[in-house]
Amino acid sequence: MHISKRVQSIKPSSTLAIDAKAKALKQQGIAVINFGAGEPDFDTPKNIKDAAIDAINSGFTKYCPVAGTLEIKNAIINKLKRDNNLTYVPEEIIVSCGAKHSLYNIFQATIDDGDEVIIPAPYWVSYPDMVVLAGGKPVIIKTSDKTNFKITPENVEKVITSKTKAIIINSPSNPTGCTYSARELKTIAQICGKNNIFIISDEIYEKLVYDNFKFTSIAETTPETKDITIVVNGVSKAYAMTGWRIGYAVGPKNIISAMSKIQSQSTSNATSISIKAAVEALNGTQEYVESMKKEFKKRRDYIVERLNEINDISCAKPEGAFYVFPNISALLGKTFNGKTINTDIEFADYLLDVAKIAVVPGSAFGAEGYIRLSYATSIENIREGIDRLEATLKS
Numbered sequence: 001m002h003i004s005k006r007v008q009s010i011k012p013s014s015t016l017a018i019d020a021k022a023k024a025l026k027q028q029g030i031a032v033i034n035f036g037a038g039e040p041d042f043d044t045p046k047n048i049k050d051a052a053i054d055a056i057n058s059g060f061t062k063y064c065p066v067a068g069t070l071e072i073k074n075a076i077i078n079k080l081k082r083d084n085n086l087t088y089v090p091e092e093i094i095v096s097c098g099a100k101h102s103l104y105n106i107f108q109a110t111i112d113d114g115d116e117v118i119i120p121a122p123y124w125v126s127y128p129d130m131v132v133l134a135g136g137k138p139v140i141i142k143t144s145d146k147t148n149f150k151i152t153p154e155n156v157e158k159v160i161t162s163k164t165k166a167i168i169i170n171s172p173s174n175p176t177g178c179t180y181s182a183r184e185l186k187t188i189a190q191i192c193g194k195n196n197i198f199i200i201s202d203e204i205y206e207k208l209v210y211d212n213f214k215f216t217s218i219a220e221t222t223p224e225t226k227d228i229t230i231v232v233n234g235v236s237k238a239y240a241m242t243g244w245r246i247g248y249a250v251g252p253k254n255i256i257s258a259m260s261k262i263q264s265q266s267t268s269n270a271t272s273i274s275i276k277a278a279v280e281a282l283n284g285t286q287e288y289v290e291s292m293k294k295e296f297k298k299r300r301d302y303i304v305e306r307l308n309e310i311n312d313i314s315c316a317k318p319e320g321a322f323y324v325f326p327n328i329s330a331l332l333g334k335t336f337n338g339k340t341i342n343t344d345i346e347f348a349d350y351l352l353d354v355a356k357i358a359v360v361p362g363s364a365f366g367a368e369g370y371i372r373l374s375y376a377t378s379i380e381n382i383r384e385g386i387d388r389l390e391a392t393l394k395s
Ligand SMILES: Cc1ncc(COP(=O)(O)O)c(C=O)c1O
Pocket: 038, 097, 098, 099, 100, 101, 124, 170, 173, 174, 202, 204, 233, 234, 235, 236, 242, 246, 247
């Protein structure tokens, strides 16, 4: 049977593939340390699970409105007011099956063939492929650890053409954990406003920021910016709810309405039971987020310190998310156990084969010469994993 050209033009998610490979090795009884995970290793809080159980027991198990119930839209409205000082109405909100689904719908709703979307690299693996699936052209702006992986307004101005339609901002970032200040966001937003480019702001790691870093949504930097921004967020990372699949997008009514049209002809509503759980996550106690954050910060400090003690590895300390993105370029071209490692992909393969540690090569995120390690795993696992890494590099 024929596979469409559209699908042939994209690749499967490399982060999900590495996570699956590590899990499969574990199942075979091999003691793999998995630094590939893109999800908190904590359980979903009990109050949230209870809300889902109540939903099942009370029969809230049927179709509901495509873009989400009024109850969850109100919970999102309150969250955006409370945390981001942003005001929205229900017609400006859509709830989807995860933030990933919201992002997919945005590109399908806004991108025509040949439209260009600016994506700063390192980028989350799915952005370029989602743009390609919609017929668009990803325009990558490369950055490095020298600039804390941040783009500047000048970088943006340089790549703008008559076909530029949108830019993606992801702060805190997956894979680097880097964050943008309110001032930096405002200057980027001004360039977008001037050039008629709309902004897709992926804020899924908003709650996971450390060292008193104050998160700012680009949409709150000026009222004009709010008008040209679609904010994407969800409950996956902040409330350890990756499997529940609830995310949302907020933005101009015409775009949200177009996204709802797509959703009405594809998935319909996100799962009704998960919607009830997400209402509790957004409206209920936020204590759990704080304790999870404390643990993540401890792990981040430890992993960054250990990595920087290793010769030829340098690791910036990120302010957000649960990833570190060390520079390993000084190791490339060297020989370990008789094997010369020339690329970050070969390096990641070697670490999995020899040291039994799973990391994601930077190339998967458009950044050669780096690897991504997720510290969403216990401090004992981190210690063991870095011990193994150190020992392997000495061989
Ligand atoms: C930057 C970024 N955006 C979006 C998502 C998708 O989140 P969700 O689980 O809500 O689909 C992820 C998940 O890994 C992510 O890292």
